[in-house]
Structures are given as structure tokens and as C-alpha cells.
Amino acid sequence: MTRDELIHQIKIKRSFLCVGLDTDINQIPMHLLDHEDPVFEFNRQIIEATADLCVAYKPNIAFYESMGAAGWESLRKTWRILPKDCLSIADAKRGDIGNTSRMYATAFFDEQRSGLGFDAITVAPYMGHDSVQPFLQFQGKWTIVLALTSNTGSLDFQTFANTEGVRLFEQVIQKTNTWGNPSNLMYVVGATRGQAFESVRKHAPDHFLLVPGIGAQGGSLQEVCKYGMTADCGLLVNATRSIIYASNGTDFAERARQEASALQREMERELAAKGIV
Numbered sequence: 306m307t308r309d310e311l312i313h314q315i316k317i318k319r320s321f322l323c324v325g326l327d328t329d330i331n332q333i334p335m336h337l338l339d340h341e342d343p344v345f346e347f348n349r350q351i352i353e354a355t356a357d358l359c360v361a362y363k364p365n366i367a368f369y370e371s372m373g374a375a376g377w378e379s380l381r382k383t384w385r386i387l388p389k390d391c392l393s394i395a396d397a398k399r400g401d402i403g404n405t406s407r408m409y410a411t412a413f414f415d416e417q418r419s420g421l422g423f424d425a426i427t428v429a430p431y432m433g434h435d436s437v438q439p440f441l442q443f444q445g446k447w448t449i450v451l452a453l454t455s456n457t458g459s460l461d462f463q464t465f466a467n468t469e470g471v472r473l474f475e476q477v478i479q480k481t482n483t484w485g486n487p488s489n490l491m492y493v494v495g496a497t498r499g500q501a502f503e504s505v506r507k508h509a510p511d512h513f514l515l516v517p518g519i520g521a522q523g524g525s526l527q528e529v530c531k532y533g534m535t536a537d538c539g540l541l542v543n544a545t546r547s548i549i550y551a552s553n554g555t556d557f558a559e560r561a562r563q564e565a566s567a568l569q570r571e572m573e574r575e576l577a578a579k580g581i582v
């Protein structure tokens with residue numbers, strides 16, 4: 306999905322919601338366990354219930370890898386049913402020396418070879434340019450670099466400044482900016498980091514930001530929009546547990562829809578306030 310197509314979807318759906326698919330067999334409703342592939346069945350019903358309210362889906366790969374071969378199969382089946390009008394994001398947080406990164410990129414981008422053809426992948430930038438470039442070399446795909454994450458541990462390294470007062474997450478954005486462009490590169494910035502969005506926008510005025518951390522982690526959508534929204538929206542705000550685990554009863558899909566719908570309405574207000582819709 307191109308940048309223009311993504312912006313178009315945001316405008317027609319009046320939403321910049323990304324629904325996380327962190328599907329844990331121990332947390333899904335009991336009645337689904339009778340299905341041949343309970344994880345896939347859960348995802349299928351969540352997707353069906355939320356597809357018109359969001360513009361992206363983000364399975365976190367750890368939840369599938371942890372199940373071995375069966376988990377990869379659930380992931381592949383899930384990827385195949387993701388709506389074509391939604392950006393598909395593999396939250397895999399990969400990155401290694403160049404030839405290994407190329408294999409990671411192949412695993413998530415090259416459908417012919419791996420059976421998975423995600424639109425985007427999250428990448429850890431710690432190993433530098435040769436670890437990120439193999440992802441950027443895939444035409445028509447997005448690389449989403451971790452900049453300032455939502456967890457408390459992000460304060461251990463990411464906010465430390467060099468002798469010129471530039472913090473590590475700012476250095477990451479400054480440097481990686483030269484490797485890609487706003488049509489193939491996004492950044493992860495946690496919703497729990499509020500005003501840091503002002504600084505992120507100084508270094509990345511046009512890039513889309515993937516923003517986890519609202520809902521279960523307590524980040525504020527209003528604050529994210531106040532400091533991070535651009536004339537093109539420029540945000541994909543993720544919520545996972547608050548949507549997919551809103552209920553663990555037979556009404557789980559309906560409750561997921563209600564939660565997604567409440568966020569979509571809030572997003573529509575923010576988009577309208579900025580004159581985007």
C-alpha cells in the first residue's frame with residue numbers, strides 16, 4: 306500500500322486505527338478451542354468485526370512464533386484474510402547483519418518464497434544502516450524503525466543525549482531519515498511519550514508514525530494528536546488488548562467492535578478538528 310493509498314483510506318474510513326492481533330491461545334474465549342485452529346478463528350472474527358473501523362492490522366509475531374509451526378500457519382492464514390484496504394504490519398522488530406536482515410525481509414515480504422507478503426515490518430535500528438537497508442530495498446514495502454518506544458525501559462537508552470544534547474531517539478530519526486523517505490519509512494513512537502512527539506515532528510515532519518501504547522498502556526490519544534498529527538494525519542495509532550480482549554465470552558467480537566468504534570469516533574473528531582475530513 307502506497308502512502309497516497311494509506312492517506313486515502315484514513316480519509317474515507319475517518320480513522321487511523323491499527324488493530325493489534327496479539328493472539329494468545331490462553332486468553333481467547335473457551336468456546337473457540339473446539340475449532341481446528343482457534344487462533345485463526347479468533348483473528349477471523351476480530352477482523353470481520355473491525356475491518357470498516359481501522360486502516361491497519363498489526364500481528365505481533367512473538368505470539369505466533371511461540372506456538373511453533375502451528376503458530377506460523379495461523380499467522381499465514383490470518384495474513385491471507387487481512388482486508389486489502391488495510392495496511393498489514395508484521396510487528397517483528399527484526400534487524401541483523403545485512404545478509405541476515407535480507408532473509409528476515411524475505412520471510413515477511415516475499416510471499417512467493419515464504420507465504421507471507423506483509424506491507425510493513427517493524428525493525429530495530431541498533432545495528433545500523435546495513436541492518437536496515439535490506440528491508441528498505443523491497444519496493445512497495447514499508448520499514449518501521451523503532452525510535453522512542455512506549456515501555457518504561459525506553460528511558461534506559463533512548464532518551465540519553467550526546468554531548469550536543471541530541472537524544473538517542475532523535476539521532477536515530479536524523480540518521481535513518483537519510484536511508485529512506487516518507488513513502489517507505491515510518492517510526493514507532495509510543496503514545497506514553499506525549500510531548501516527545503513535538504521533538505519527533507521536528508526531525509520527521511512528514512513521516513507516518515506507528516503509535517502503540519493507548520488502551521492497556523494508558524497513553525493519551527488526544528496528546529498524540531496534539532503533538533503528532535500532520536496535515537496528512539501522519540499517525541497510525543495501535544490498540545491491541547483493549548480491543549481484542551474486551552470480552553472473553555461469546556460476545557468477544559461484538560465487544561471488540563464497540564471498543565474499536567469508540568476509538569474510531571474519537572479519531573474522526575481529531576481528523577475533523579484538523580480539517581483532514
Ligand SMILES: O=c1ccn([C@@H]2O[C@H](COP(=O)(O)O)[C@@H](O)[C@H]2O)c(=O)[nH]1
Pocket residue numbers: 325327365396453454455456493494495517518519520521522543544545546547
Ligand atoms: O514501543 C512499542 C513497540 C511495540 N509495541 C507493541 O504494540 C502492541 C501494544 O499492545 P497493547 O495491548 O495495546 O498494549 C504490542 O504488540 C507491543 O508489543 C508496544 O507496545 N510498544
